[in-house]
Each structure stands twice: as C-alpha cells, then as structure tokens.
Amino acid sequence: MGGCVVSSFIFATARYESGDWDSAPLVPPNIIDTIARYTSIDVAPTGVVVPLGSPDLARYPLVFLTGHLPVRFTRDEREQLARFIERGGMLFVDDHNHDIDGAFHKTATEEIRRTVGPLTELPNDHPLYSTFFHFPDGPPNTGHELNGWGDNLLHKHLLAVQRAGRIAVLYSNKDYSSEWGYHPDNKRFLAVDNTRFAVNIVVYALTR
C-alpha cells in the first residue's frame, strides 16, 4: 500500500469482506493512464487496495468499489465508510453485473442506504458531466449494457448520495468495470477513448 508519500492522487480500490472486490484489476491502471494522458494531475503510477473497514480508508479520499457478488458490509466497514463520507470522502461504485435485479445491485444499494442514505438519480445535466469532458446526454453508455447478460438495459442515469450539494457516493449500473477493464496499452486500438468519463469523475472528486 505504499505509493508516493506526497502525491496528489492515488487511485484506491476498496476491499470488502463479502465479495469479489478484485473483479476488475485492470480498471485502476487504466484510469491512472487516462488521468495522466489528459491532465497534469500528479497521480501515482500504481493503485492501492484499501480495506473498507480500515481507518486507512481516510488516506484515499476517492475510492472505487466493484464486484459481482452480494455486498454485505461488516460493522467496521459500515462505520469507516460512514465516517469517510461524513468527512468529505467520495465512493464510486460500479455494478460489474450491470443487473438491477442482480444480487450485487440489490445488496449494495441496501448497504449504501443503511450506511449513508438512499441513492437518488443524478440528473443528466449535473456538473459531473461537464467537469472536464462534456457529456451532454449524461453518463456515456458502455458496450456491455446490452451484451445479453445482466439486465440487458441501457441505464440512463447514474445514482448518487449527495452531501451539502456534493456527490458523496456515485453509483453506476453501466458496468464501467468491464468497459474500462483492459490494459491501458490497448487504448491505441480504440477510435474514441472510452475512459474519458473517468477523468470527469476524478476531476470532480479533486475539485468539488
């Protein structure tokens, strides 16, 4: 968990006890690559894994959480996450199943509601969609939402828990974990970089 001692931004993935927290191991380096490509943000070259139930969660004010399996927070995880959000941290959750009837979505939304409050739809003209790149139609769709698995739906909105007008928990059913789960070197094969929305999320977290 080392990384740079004095670095502006270290991408952190939350490790929680109940499920496959590491189902998207290539998302962190891909996002790090994206941040470095488009911004001058001082970012660490590797990500870290931080236990959701550990006080170390507070070292990383933006934390990414994903998985396929049900999410059931332990008491420590709930306490640390509540404290983390209360103090200004931001959690980005992505349903790797992209299934609103699936166990991840149902359990994760329940745990989030229990811990910090209910998720509500984020309007598609929210500043998140213009923080760096512009997404006039809201969250960019992924190539996995209609792949026949999951709920096979296009999810028009992201969900969020807000605190004092700021996004504290950002929740996605759009399976960005699959969309961004490739080696960053493979970006060169893409006509349009499909990770640009990650820049918006990180810049939002760092500036709002």
Place this chain on the structure above:
Amino acid sequence: MIWLSTAARRAAGEHRVASSATLADSLAAWTLDPGADSLHVALDEPPRAAERDWLAALRRAGAVVTWSSRGITPVALTVEALNDPTGGVRASLAAPVGARVVVSDSLGVLDTVVMAGPSASLNARSVLGAARASADGPGASAALRDSLARRGAVVLGRAGWEAKFVIAALEESGWKVSARLAVAPGIFVRQGGVELDTATTGVVVALDSTAARDARAIERFVRSGGGLVLAGDAARSAGFARLAAGSAGARVRSAAISFSDSTPRRALGFYQISARADDVVPLESRDGAMAVAARRVGAGRVVQSGYDETWRWRLQGGSDSPDAHRAWWSAMAGSAAYRAAHQLPIHAEMLDPAPLAATFAAMGAPVAPERATAVPAAQPALRGWMLLALLAMLLAEWASRRLRGIS
C-alpha cells in the same frame, strides 16, 4: 490646649488624605474647600477614570496631589475583533506573573487566567459589551473599537486533495472563495474571478507553485494591504521570494503516526522554513524546524505554512478534526487578511484599558506611604474631647468657688 486644637485645625487645612473608599466624597470636599492645598490619596485599588481625571484637574489647578498604593495589581486590557467569518474576539492582557485575572463581559465571567508571563491572550467566540479584566478591584475595561467588513479569499493551486479540502474548510467557515485550480495546460476549474483588489479580496491562498504566474499582481496586492498565505511548496517559486517569510527547505517528516487532539499537526510533514529576514515572526515550530512563519510586507501581511497535506488531518484525525482543520485554516487566512475596519461608536468614558498606567500618567509616580502624614480621622474627636475637658475645668472652677463658702 487652645493652641493644640487650633494647631490641629491648621494642620487639617494644609494636608488631606483619602483612601480608595472615601475618594469619591473627598474629591467633592477638596474641590469646594479652598483651604485644601495638599492632597494625598492612599489607593488600594486603581481609581476610576472620572476620579483620576478629577485628581489631575486639581493638580493642574495648583494643588499638590500625591498618591500611594498598597499592592495594587496592574492590569491592562485591549480587545479586537478576529478577522474570521465565524466571528470571535481576541482579548490581550498584561499583568504581573502569577496574577490571577478574571476576564468577563457584560453577561458574566468568560475565563480566569493565571498569568504565566507578563502578557496573555484570550480568544472568545463572543464578548458582549465591555470586556473587563480584574485581579483586584474594578480592573481594566475595554471594548471593540471597530467591526470588520469581510472580504473574500482567492485560492490558487493545482487540482488535488489539499486544494479541495482547503477550499472546503474556508467555505464551510463562511469565507467567500474564488478559486483557480489547474487541471491541465490551459484548463482550469474556476470559481468566481481572481480579483486581486482589497475592495473585494482580503487574502490570497497560494497552495503551490501554480500560483506563481500571478506573483507580481499578488505582490502589489499584498503591499497595498492585502494578505497572502503561502502554503506547501509555493514559497519555492522565485516570484514569491520578496514576499515569503523564508525559503521552503527540506521536507520534515511527520513526528507521529496518528492525529492527537492536542497536537494534531505532529502527524503531518512540512517544508521547513528558513527565515530570510529579521522581521519574520515564527508562529509554529517543531523540534527546532519552523513550520509556520509570518511577516509584514508593506501594508500587508504574509503567513507562510510549510504544511502541504493538511487534508489528512481532516480525514484521518479524531472526532473534532474536521472542525479543528476548518478553524485552523480560517484563522490562518484571517490573520493575514486585509482588515476593512469600521469604527464603532463607543462610550469612551466607560472604558479604562490600563487604569494603573493611566494613574501614573495623570499623577506621576506614587510616593511612599509614610510621606502621607495626616491628621488622623480622630481629629474631630480630639477636638471634642478637648472642648469637653475645657468645659469640665470651667465647671470645676465655678463649683469650687461656689462651694468654698459652704464648707
């Protein structure tokens, strides 16, 4: 006997003495009685301002006015508003070491200060009416002389956790913040306009070297009265060399792994400040390394902080750390910020910020108490007894004559 009684009257006409308790009555009597030309006040508490002025007037009128004191504890007090949207007042005290000074306002006691040095300060959230500091007797009183019109803060830096949480701390404290955060070449996240003018802006917070592109404008702003907070490695920029309290040197590691409530910043690293000039005021040091320092530049003020990751304090500290982090940043910005003061109407006659010093100024140094030779208060009683004795002797004389014949 007649001579004695008249001698006592003669003595009483030349020199009069009063104590603190009888001073008010004595002043009127002295003023009305032209025979009083030598007045002495034996004080056991400082006189009120009106009484002191009266004594000074008598002195100027030609009377010899002296005073002595018995163990009066000198106390001086001044109050000023803190330049902080959350409000607050700072009371500065001067009193002898060991004195126990009770500080109060019109609503009651604020605190009791045992002086560990010749001066002390007390920051309170509110002080209503006149503040009072007393060790014995009425003590010193002072009131706010001006109120402050708030100006905004401008935060310059690169997008990052420190910028995010410094702006959050200032805004949550009530500062109106304009910001410019560098995200990519030519791309900034902005909030409001960066107006370096004391009409709208009170302080600039430069969090890193990205602020150096406005160094000249910032210098003009500071010299005209504005404030500047140089944080992190911002002081390393050449553009701030004339403003900074010192150079930002080597990074000092944190001295603790957790944030204690009493000394939270021990868990933070900082760029050590090496003072360049004699006018630098060290504000915070750790193990001999200066972490926060300040200096005046022209009409403005500069506070330099070597800490660059105070956001960790807010997120990783104890239960009070978000409030403490907020208060620290607000106080730091406020201590540098331009003070747009508006004078308040005060009733000067009710205030007495340094009563004993004012007594010295009005009446000169005190004399030794032995010099205060006085006709004792029993003087009228002595005259009465003497009169009685006279009458008794006259009666005896008459009786002896009358009764002589009888025997």
Place this chain on the structure above:
Amino acid sequence: MSAHARVTRTRAVLALTALLASLLRGAAVAALVFVLAGAIDWAVGLERSARVVVVPTALVVGALVTFVSLWRARRALKLGAVALWIEERTPVLRYSLVTALEPAAAGAALPDLERAVQRAHWGTPVARTALFVLGMPALLLLAALALRSLLPAGVVSRMETPRAGDALEHPRSAAVAGANRLTPLVATVTPPAYTRREAVTLEEPSSIAALASSGVRLEGRGSAEGITAALGGEALEVTGTAERWHVIFAMPARAAAVRLAHGRYSRMIVLEPRPDSAPMVTLASPARDTVFREARGRLELDARATDDMGLTALWLEYIVSSGEGESFTFRSGVAARRAARNARAATLESTLRIDSLGLRPGDVIHLRAVAVDGNTATGPDTGVSETRVLRVARAGEYDSLAVEGAPPPEADASALSQRMLIQLTEELERRRPRLARKAVVEESRRIGADQARLRKRVGDIIFARLGEAESGEESGATMPRPSMTPEELLRAADEATAGEGAHALDFEGDETPVVAVNRPLLEAYNAMWAAGRELETGEPGAALPHMRTALAAIMRAREAERLYLRGRPAEVVVDLAKVRLAGDIDSASASARTPRARLSRSAAGRVERLDAALIALRTDPAAAVDSLALLRVDALAEEPRLARELAAAVDSLRAGKDATTPLARARRAAAGAPVVRAHASEWGGAW
C-alpha cells in the same frame, strides 16, 4: 337477677358504649383531618406528593385517637369500677352493690344486700351516660361530614384519589373572565399501540419527551374559545367543552415547539421525539466465514435479536451466487424463520443441510439473520446481523503450491507504521544526550502512545479473526494478557478457534488456519506490549529491540497470510512519463465550480441567538425564555450538550430561580471555552 349479673350486664353496656364512642371519635378526627387538608388544597393547592399522604394520615390519626380513647375507658371493663360508677349515680344503694359483689366481705348480710340491690334501678343513668358519650363524637363526625360535603367535588377527588393530571380538577380555575386558561395545563402522552406502554400524564410540562408518533393531548380548564395552538408554524385545532379545552397532535419526528396563546398569555412546550431503535441482531453460529471442502454436511445456525419495544419476526436468509468470470447467477431463500410475537428478545436455532442447497464447487453463500420490530407508527425497522460468507472450494484450490495469496493490507499498514515508529525512536535515542530528561520522557511517551494504538490495531486484526470479539483491548476473557508467553498466546488462540461445523481449509498439521496465520501477529502484539512499557518509562533505547522484533513478526505475518485464495492480481505500472498529456484535450473545458454552503449547523449562529436572548432577559424575560426554549429545540439534534444546559436554564427561569450557572454553562457549550495563550503574540489572530 343477682347483683353480680346485673353489674356484669351494665359493664357490657358501658364497654360497648366506650367502644362505639372511641370509634366515633376516631372517625370524626380522621374526617376533620381530611377536611382540613381539603381546605388547604382548596385555598393554595397542594402538591400531589402531599395529597397522597392525606388519607393514610387521616386514618392513622383516627386510629390513634380511637386507641387512646379506648385506653382511657378501660376502667369500664372492671366490675368493681362499674359497681362504683353505679353506686355514684344511685345513692339509694349505699354501697350495698359494691359489698354484695364481695361475698367474703358481705358474709351473712349478703341476702340483705341482694335484696337492697334488687330494689335499686340504674338503667336511666346508664342510658343518659351512653347518650352523652356517644352523642358528642357522633355530632362531631356529622359536622366533619357536613364540612366535607361543602368541599368542591374536585378537591374531594384530588384528596381521595390523587393522580397525575388532577390539577385540572382544582376549583381555582379560569372561570373568571380574562384569567389565564393556559394554566393549569396537563399533557397526556399515549405511546403508539405497538409499544404496549401505558399513557403518561404530565402536569405543567415545559417539555415533553416521547417516542415519535406518540399521541399528545394538552388539556386545560375553561372553554376553547380564544385559545390558539401551533406546532412548528402549523395551526392546530383547539376544541373542548365549556369546562375543558384540549388540543391533540402526534409527536413529530424532529424536535419542535408547540406554542399556545390565550389573549395576552402564551406558553411554549418543547417536543423531544425519541426514535424507536431498530432491532439488534447477532449471528452467533456460524461464527465466522468458512470454506467447505465439499458441499455436504450440516451447519448449525444460531441467531439472536433484541428490540426496545418488541419483535415481530426473526429469520435467516441466504443468497447463493454461482458462476465465475463475468457470468453469475443468484438465488436467495430463507433458511429458518420464526415469529416473535412482540417479544423483546428472540432466538432462532436451526440446522442447515448444505446438500439441500444444491451447491457446486465455487459457489458462495451469503448468510445473515434479519429481525423486524413491530413499529406500526413510522414503519417496521429492520435489523441485520453481520453476514457470513461460506464458500465451496474449487478442486484446484487444494494444491497450495499453485496459489499465491494476496498481501494483507492491514499487515502492510502495520509494517509501515512500525517502521516509522522505529525511526522516530532511533532519532530520539540519538538526540537523547542533548535533551533534558523531561523532554526525553515526554517524547518517549508520545511514541509509546502511538505504539499502543498500533498494538490495538494488531489486536483488532487478531481478534476479528478469532471470533466476534470486540477489540482485544476492550473485550474480556479472550484478550491476551500482556505478560503471556508465545505458547500461552497460541493456546489462547487455539481455544478461541475451537468449534464445530464444516472444516475450514488451509491448515497444516493440527493447527487451525487462524492460528497459523496469527502466530506471528500474536508475537508482534506481545513485542509491542514490551516496547510500550519501555517507552512509557522513558527508555527508548530499551524499547528498540522489542520494536524490531514486532516489525519482523509483522513481516512474517505478511508471508503467512493465505486468506485470499484467488490469484494475486497482476500489477500494471503506468509509465507516466510516456503518456503524460498524450491525449487530445482540445474538446475539454472544465466547468465552473459552485461554492459550498457555510455549515448549516452554525455554532456562530447559535451563539448570536443565545447572546441576544441573554440581553433580552433584562428587558423582556418572558420573550427571552421563549427564545431560549426555541434555541433548545434547534440544538437538540446537533448540540445535545447545549440543549441540556438550555433546558436547565429555562426550567430555572420559569421557576423563578437563579439561572446564572446553567446560563453560563449554556454559553460555554454554545461558544466553546475561550482559548487562552500564555503570551500575547506579536502576530495576533489565532496566534
């Protein structure tokens, strides 16, 4: 009838008369005491605590009077005394009666004496005496009863059955036009039906604390005309009869104030809602996550739940996840369930047959206990236990050589922190010759405090794995004592991990996996204790060997960790220099940031309001008290300490007592204690 018989009969009559008279006296005195107390209550109003003792007091006094009276009349039981009494009132007897009662003294004259006695009659004096003796107390009793009937009915009922809320029955009332009908005021609070709690009555309340959604009825004397009520700005309907007015509302979910007004009179009551807590649920068995070799066997399930009001149901639910990679399927079910019938505590024990779930290798079961309470007012609250994750191992996982464990972040962080503590200690030891002893001890203790915190975290890791114990620093029996040897520690760990159920994976020899993993952490824990002791006594040099031992043990724990049997994710290190600003940002432009709001829970705002109320106390005390009460409502949720002090201050002010101390405490709670510095800095501000 012989003389003896006649005297005996007379004695019986006199004794009965004395008894009746004593009883009448006692009853009369008791009635008079009651009437006197009633008169006092009518005049000035007695507290309920005083009225409660009136009837018992009256009875006791009456009994005392009866007893004393009987005692004094005991002579009536003696034949000789009765005879003398008869002789006194029947002079014609000339002591023949007294003599006749003593045959030995009478001797041969007894027949003559008997004849003399037969000729005398004393019925009339006996009757007259009885009438007189009975008449006075009877008259007194009648008089007392008559006086009692003159007391107002309300006073009589307040004396006879004093109870909360009977202030309204007092005859001093608002019958007079223009009088304040807002006092006396009685509040009846009825908790929601599901709580099965009794209603509570409060007299003259300044605040009411009750469960949210409780029914509140405020009642006063007189008609409802001219009385208005508002709750948080919304008007409430005031209704009633000519004798009584009332207003009814539900306790809101958030603190609020009810304002009553009647002409120039007003009154405010603070409402403090108490939330109904959700049930507390624990899953005692299985006690921890487990991995099954094969999907068969029995799993004992034991869940417990408690609630402050009452539970309706408790069940065990599971989710089975099957699949791998990107394809998963899920099914859920209930393993066991029971109704709780409003019990405050419930247990559910069951056995789960693993093979009944149709599990395959790689399947994962998430199991937890859920309980629901009977809150029908704001909706049932649900409590859940910790979730147990039970996994069926895949075939290939048994080859431990093929598996790499993911590194445990806790040990990483602990190693990092322990290294730093060692560095700080080494630095202190180097500077020690130049420092005063006091400074060395102070710095050493600071490092010791950090070492203790780190030791606690290591302890938490150990005990989270050993069982459901809270931090080892706080729990009881399973906490290792600081002086345990490694063997004792391991024995304690073994005992703590003993249990039934499916075999867990990953153990060597006869060790359980938890012990194998935790052995080095336990050694680190012990070494940290020793280091902490040395640091506490200001001996950093002596602490260093222990600290290095702890670090080495933590590093070994890293290597031993095998809890995560999935493969270590491949680490990709981004070449930042290569990719920096290689992307196209021509289309990018950052949108403007919007400011954060000043914190709404503004302490400065409350200080201002408090100061304004304190100033107003001098000129308009009633308004100032209302302001303080409203401020208390605002502070209830976010600054409970300030709310408490304001409550004490408001109560004192309303009772006409000195409120200086609670107001000073309230001011300090709102504004915080002043910060005193031992010097006046030349810089000013916060320095």
